[in-house]
Amino acid sequence: HDNISSFSGNASKELKEGENLAVCSSDSHASLNNTPTLAFPSISTSDFQFNLEKASDIIVEVVEEYVNKLGSARLVLVDVSHKSKILSLVKTKAAQKNIELNKFFTFVGDITKLYSEGGLRCNVIANAANWRLKPGGGGVNAAIFNAAGPALEGATKEQAQSLHPGKAVVVPLPSTSPLFSREGVTHVIHVLGPNMNQHRPNCLNNDYIKGCQILHEAYTALFEGFASIIR
């Protein structure tokens, strides 16, 4: 009963087989609705301009390390477009490593509407944040802060004022947030990845030795944060 789900009706027709493999995500699979699930965007690969090949290697490497440590919990890499290069790279590399599809898969959709528009229950979502942990700025950060409403800003401030590259902070989402009530998201984990964009703070000027270390550290911090929630 693999479930090919898509967010926009016409887009689903263009879906190649297996492109959006949200395994057992539909409402009828009641037991899986309670399966702890972390949805995360590809950290640093858009506004922060991190190399996609290198990022995909790191995602698959850290996912492989964590899938078994996390028991029955699931990890889902999300991006907005069916043409997402990072999703296809990661999907190919994860398949080569035989990572179980019920523990890790990719999904096309808006990370703030995974349940309401995609039927995919994710109790935790990750954010590719900025160092000030501020709303706005575009990308997934703006989308999450907008969708979550002011409750997320307040709850974030209670946990941290800023973030170093490679670090993550777990924020329990107040039940007043629409992301909580509509999407079933109980926690947001802010992650700050390495930055290769000269117009953003802490630019690494193409130092991929450091960059890869920091991205590896960022995913490790993210999955550790998720583990701490479901423990």
Ligand code: AR6
């Ligand atoms: N749902 C799912 N994925 C998304 C969404 C969404 N609504 N929006 C974007 N993505 P980016 P970064 C994907 O640029 O490179 C911000 O301004 C996107 O296609 O959001 O880490 C912050 O304030 C890409 O695959 O994050 C920081 O300053 C991924 O999310 C800076 O950008 C990450 O893209 C962080 O840059």
